[in-house]
Amino acid sequence: MPAFGIQTRTREEAMDQAMLSVVRAVEAGATTMKGVIDATGLSRLKIERALAALEKQKLLVRDGQGFRATGLPRTAPNPRQCGSCNACCDILEVAAVDKPVNQLCRHWQAGTGCTIYASRPQMCRSFACAWLQGHLDDAWFPAKSGIVVHFSQDAVNVTVDDDCPDRWREEPYFSKLAEWSMNGIRRIGNRGYATLVVSSENRFLLLGRTVVPDPTPSGTAFLPLTPDTFRFWRATSPEHLQRLHERIAEIERIRQEFGSCAIPPNEDDDPVPPYRPALLRLSNHA
Numbered sequence: 486m487p488a489f490g491i492q493t494r495t496r497e498e499a500m501d502q503a504m505l506s507v508v509r510a511v512e513a514g515a516t517t518m519k520g521v522i523d524a525t526g527l528s529r530l531k532i533e534r535a536l537a538a539l540e541k542q543k544l545l546v547r548d549g550q551g552f553r554a555t556g557l558p559r560t561a562p563n564p565r566q567c568g569s570c571n572a573c574c575d576i577l578e579v580a581a582v583d584k585p586v587n588q589l590c591r592h593w594q595a596g597t598g599c600t601i602y603a604s605r606p607q608m609c610r611s612f613a614c615a616w617l618q619g620h621l622d623d624a625w626f627p628a629k630s631g632i633v634v635h636f637s638q639d640a641v642n643v644t645v646d647d648d649c650p651d652r653w654r655e656e657p658y659f660s661k662l663a664e665w666s667m668n669g670i671r672r673i674g675n676r677g678y679a680t681l682v683v684s685s686e687n688r689f690l691l692l693g694r695t696v697v698p699d700p701t702p703s704g705t706a707f708l709p710l711t712p713d714t715f716r717f718w719r720a721t722s723p724e725h726l727q728r729l730h731e732r733i734a735e736i737e738r739i740r741q742e743f744g745s746c747a748i749p750p751n752e753d754d755d756p757v758p759p760y761r762p763a764l765l766r767l768s769n770h771a
């Protein structure tokens with residue numbers, strides 16, 4: 486979707502990953518904090534720090550127009566270019582041009598590309614998928630994989646082409662998504678993130694290698710079964726989520742105390758406190 490910026494090895498070596506991601510987003514057209522968050526998935530705090538460091542090095546200026554990269558050496562072509570790919574103009578939802586998911590944008594024309602390129606919306610200018618940003622290897626090139634991965638503030642978003650709706654379950658894709666999901670789950674207290682898959686009409690939340698179909702807006706409570714699989718319960722309300730978390734905390738306490746704890750068998754059961762006596766009875770620890 487975007488014309489993409491250029492970098493040199495020297496510049497990469499001089500910056501940490503957050504700074505580099507911010508520079509790439511700004512070069513790709515992001516001029517506002519929201520644009521940079523959408524393009525990088527970094528927290529506001531990390532972006533602020535990266536912006537301050539880049540300003541100090543006179544590699545970026547902030548003015549009334551927003552952020553602008555400046556004085557950046559532009560000698561070597563970026564190894565990653567959109568090239569023949571137009572997956573984000575086809576697979577992703579682009580609200581600014583009323584484009585639904587998995588429908589080619591009406592502004593796209595074969596042989597021409599984006600027919601409104603000079604005036605395309607900001608969200609198109611600032612967009613850079615995770616492959617383009619260099620986070621994924623070439624098996625993930627969206628035109629080939631049929632999978633577009635992009636970051637938002639709290640999520641890794643995975644959108645799959647309708648022509649291959651189960652591709653994300655295949656390798657090498659699934660293991661990588663499971664790995665990212667585990668990283669998002671483990672970053673407790675340091676901005677965890679969700680890993681979400683949109684495929685045809687279906688939505689999935691990944692908990693490591695466990696796939697949660699149709700996650701509810703109220704949230705999903707989960708309990709580790711193995712290092713990368715989980716038992717989960719989908720909450721029907723914020724209060725339900727709270728109760729599920731309380732019960733999970735009790736299960737964890739009993740596990741620590743007795744070495745094991747039975748897990749209530751019914752996925753959709755609505756737990757009723759107090760949990761401890763019932764869990765101890767179920768576990769034969771009473």
Ligand code: SF4
Binds near residue numbers: 614
């Ligand atoms: S999906 Fe990624 S590689 Fe493909 S056109 Fe969009 S930004 Fe470029």
Ligand code: SF4
Binds near residue numbers: 579593598
């Ligand atoms: S306006 Fe449409 S064709 Fe142009 S970059 Fe945006 S999504 Fe792609």
